[in-house]
Amino acid sequence: MPALNTYIVEDSPVIRENLIATLEELAPVRVVGSAEDEYGAVQWLQQAGHPTDLVIVDIFLKSGSGLGVLRAAQALAPPRRLVVLSNYATPDMRRKCLELGAERVFDKSADIDALIGYCNGLAEAAR
Amino acid sequence: MKMDVITVVKRRPVVFPLILAAALSMLLISEGSYHRSVGMLDDLVEMSQARSAVHAVQQGMLEAETARLVHAATGNAEDLRLREIALKRVEQSFVQLERLHAGQPKPLAVLQRMRREAALLLSDPSQPGTQAIDGLRASSAELLQLEEQRSFTSREDLSRSLLLGRVGVALLSAVSLLALFMYLRQSFALEAQTAELQQRLQLERTRLERQVAQRTEQLTELTQHLQTAREDERNRLARDLHDELGALLTSAKLDAARIRSRLAGSAPEALERLAHLVATLDAVIALKRRITEDLRPSSLTPLGLMATLEILAREFTESAGIAVHCELAPVRLAPSAELVVYRLVQEAFTNLSKYAGATQVWLTMSTRGDRVEVTVRDDGAGFDPAAVRRSAHGLLGMRYRVEAEQGTMTLLSTPGRGTLIAVSLPAAPALRADATLTPA
Numbered sequence: 001m002p003a004l005n006t007y008i009v010e011d012s013p014v015i016r017e018n019l020i021a022t023l024e025e026l027a028p029v030r031v032v033g034s035a036e037d038e039y040g041a042v043q044w045l046q047q048a049g050h051p052t053d054l055v056i057v058d059i060f061l062k063s064g065s066g067l068g069v070l071r072a073a074q075a076l077a078p079p080r081r082l083v084v085l086s087n088y089a090t091p092d093m094r095r096k097c098l099e100l101g102a103e104r105v106f107d108k109s110a111d112i113d114a115l116i117g118y119c120n121g122l123a124e125a126a127r
Numbered sequence: 128m129k130m131d132v133i134t135v136v137k138r139r140p141v142v143f144p145l146i147l148a149a150a151l152s153m154l155l156i157s158e159g160s161y162h163r164s165v166g167m168l169d170d171l172v173e174m175s176q177a178r179s180a181v182h183a184v185q186q187g188m189l190e191a192e193t194a195r196l197v198h199a200a201t202g203n204a205e206d207l208r209l210r211e212i213a214l215k216r217v218e219q220s221f222v223q224l225e226r227l228h229a230g231q232p233k234p235l236a237v238l239q240r241m242r243r244e245a246a247l248l249l250s251d252p253s254q255p256g257t258q259a260i261d262g263l264r265a266s267s268a269e270l271l272q273l274e275e276q277r278s279f280t281s282r283e284d285l286s287r288s289l290l291l292g293r294v295g296v297a298l299l300s301a302v303s304l305l306a307l308f309m310y311l312r313q314s315f316a317l318e319a320q321t322a323e324l325q326q327r328l329q330l331e332r333t334r335l336e337r338q339v340a341q342r343t344e345q346l347t348e349l350t351q352h353l354q355t356a357r358e359d360e361r362n363r364l365a366r367d368l369h370d371e372l373g374a375l376l377t378s379a380k381l382d383a384a385r386i387r388s389r390l391a392g393s394a395p396e397a398l399e400r401l402a403h404l405v406a407t408l409d410a411v412i413a414l415k416r417r418i419t420e421d422l423r424p425s426s427l428t429p430l431g432l433m434a435t436l437e438i439l440a441r442e443f444t445e446s447a448g449i450a451v452h453c454e455l456a457p458v459r460l461a462p463s464a465e466l467v468v469y470r471l472v473q474e475a476f477t478n479l480s481k482y483a484g485a486t487q488v489w490l491t492m493s494t495r496g497d498r499v500e501v502t503v504r505d506d507g508a509g510f511d512p513a514a515v516r517r518s519a520h521g522l523l524g525m526r527y528r529v530e531a532e533q534g535t536m537t538l539l540s541t542p543g544r545g546t547l548i549a550v551s552l553p554a555a556p557a558l559r560a561d562a563t564l565t566p567a
Contacts, residue, residue, distance in 0.1 A: 012374040015381075022381040026388050060369070087373045087416075092430060092438055108377045109412035112384050 003030035004123050006054045009041040009069050010034065010085070011062040015108070019056075019085075022112075027119035029054075038064020042072040045080075052080050054122065056115075057102070059086040059093065067100060074101035081122065085115060141309065149302040156295035160288045167285045174278045177227045180220045181267050181274075187217035188245060188263055217245060224270075234273050241266040351531040354524060358466065365423035368415055376412050380405065424469050432465045433457050433492065436472060440490055447480040454491040458499045459555045464532045468492070468501050468550065471529070471536075474521045475503040475548050484508050485545070499554050504547045509540045522548070 006029050010016045016034055023029040032052060035041035038061055044050060055073055059066035066084060073082055084097045089107040097105050106115045194210035197203070221242060228234040244262045383405050390397050427435045433455045440451040460468065472490065479485045485507030492501045522538060529536040534552035 012370065012377075014374045014378050018378045018381040022385050025385055087369060087377070090438070092434060096430065096434075108373065109380060109416075110409065112377070112380045116384060 002123070002126060003028050004053050004119060004126070005030055005032045005051055006056060006119075007032055007041075007044065007050075007052045007080075008034040009036075009038075009055065009057045009061065009066060011036040011058060011060065015058075023116070023119060026116045028123040029119050037062040038066070038068045038072075041069045045069075045073055045076055053126075054081045054083065054119070056083055056085050058108075059084060059088055059097075067096065070097060070100040070102055083115070083118065085111075145302060146306045149299050149306075153295050153299040157292060160292035160295075163288045164285055167281045167288075170281050171278060173227050174274050174281070177224060177274050178271060180224045180227065181270055183220040184217050184224070184241065184245070185264065185267050187213045187220060188248065188260060191217065192248070192260060221245075234270060237266055237270045237273065241270070347527065347530075350524070350527045354528050354531070358470075361422045365419045368419045368422070372415055373412075376408060376415065379408055380412075383408065424466075427462075427465060427469060431457070432460060432468060435469060436490065436492065439469070439472060439476070440488075443476045443480075443488075447476070449480065449485055449488055451488045451490055454489070454493075456493045458492060458494050460499055460552060461532070461555045464499075464534070464552050464555070467525075467528045467532050467534070468499075468552070471501070471525050471548070471550060472503060474525055478521065479503075479505045479507055479546065482508070482510070494554055497554050498551045500549065500551050502547060502549045504545065506545045509542050509545050511540070511542055 004027070006023065008016060008019065008031055010019065013036075016036075020031045020034070024031060032050070033044055035044055041057070041061075045052070045055070055069075057066040057069050057073075061069075066086065070082055070084070073080060082102045084102045084105040085108055086093065086097075086105065087108045089105050089111070094105045104114075104118055106112075106118070190213035191210045194206045194213060198206035198210065221238070224238055225235070228238060241263060244266060248260065248263070383401060387398065387401055390401065424435050424439070430438075436455055437453060440453050443449065444451050476488070479488065485505035487506050489504045490502070492499070494500075526536045529550055529552065532552055534550055536551075537549040538546070539549070540546040
């Protein structure tokens, strides 16, 4: 099962480390990098030679916004799968994120299992 | 009027008695002088009458003597008759002189002597009366001199009396002038005192007004500071709850997911407990979210004011069952002003669901020139803006916050005819960072 190259944009170090560990343990995911703000994330994604299958984006960041990351990533080639993992997954925010190219929006509290399931599903499909 | 007079007299304890005393004494002096002058004039008239009478006696005696001499020479009886007539006139003059000198011993004595000399002269018509006539003339001269003396004394008295009157008038004039001067001085002093008092009052009033303005300004500043501090504190709390507590809860849920995968199939009992733990975590997460949302509208920053107000209106309709008609246009406001608008609409919604009994609400937001205008109108009970105080505290606080953002707030309400809250705030300069977040 090929590992899913995943980039994580998340400003909380506690969540970031735990999320990386959990995803790598429970799904065929290899975390290739992470950023804690919009600028760092966009910089990384723009650089060539960073093969990424999946970008997991938080909306509230140290600076800037996950929405900005989505907007930038949407315009970049090659296309990556974009998902949002946020503490603020209200219907409006979901709609907004989906408009900006996010495939799924996961709630940080309620949808952890769904996120793991989604990653597993992607890996299955890629196989 | 009577009171006024008493007040005036009381206020001038020196001047009025002075004027009164001067006037009284002048009256006395003037009356005395008048009566004495009149008496002396009468005396002078009597004296001139006496002098005439003395001359009449002399004249009469001479005529009688002349008639006697002519009779002696001619023997004409007519001359004797002429002598009788002259003597009768002399007698009349004597009577007049006695009456005029009644009560004056010295002239009366001289008069007595004159009568005796005249009687001597007349007792014997054959005797030549040259000697007697000389005696009579001397007595007459003496009497005239006495008259002269008396007249002189009278004139002296008269001029002294007139002098007294003159001095009295001069004194009264001086006293009157003095009184007038004192009166004027007191009036001026009183006026100056009144003016000074008024000036002091004016100064005090100005000072108080300045103090009130200063205090009001301080209170406004303090209120603004408190409101800002409160909002800052809420922000900080919301951020801490969201970031720190949220991260810990998410971390716990990630751990739970990992534990569950390891326990899968080996310990069903432990799995059950884990599911319970996850449910508890979810309840804590829900509670945290509710508190956070109440503290700070989390959608404001990422979604912008317009979308946030739409969400607020929708949630309000769901929770309160009141239809909200939104007419919102994207606007540019400073982040702090956006928060004020959000809080204002929130406060208005809370108020009208609690008190107004409204069934419909109209919410508008638009840009007019360089101002952003927001209105909230309802069809509820309304109230008298002048009467309501306590329940309007929230709105009063809103007014301070709106003014702190250089905005103005208008509250229009009539009992039974709903309420309109209108706010005008300065629009932010073009091209702000979050402008990119509003839909193109």
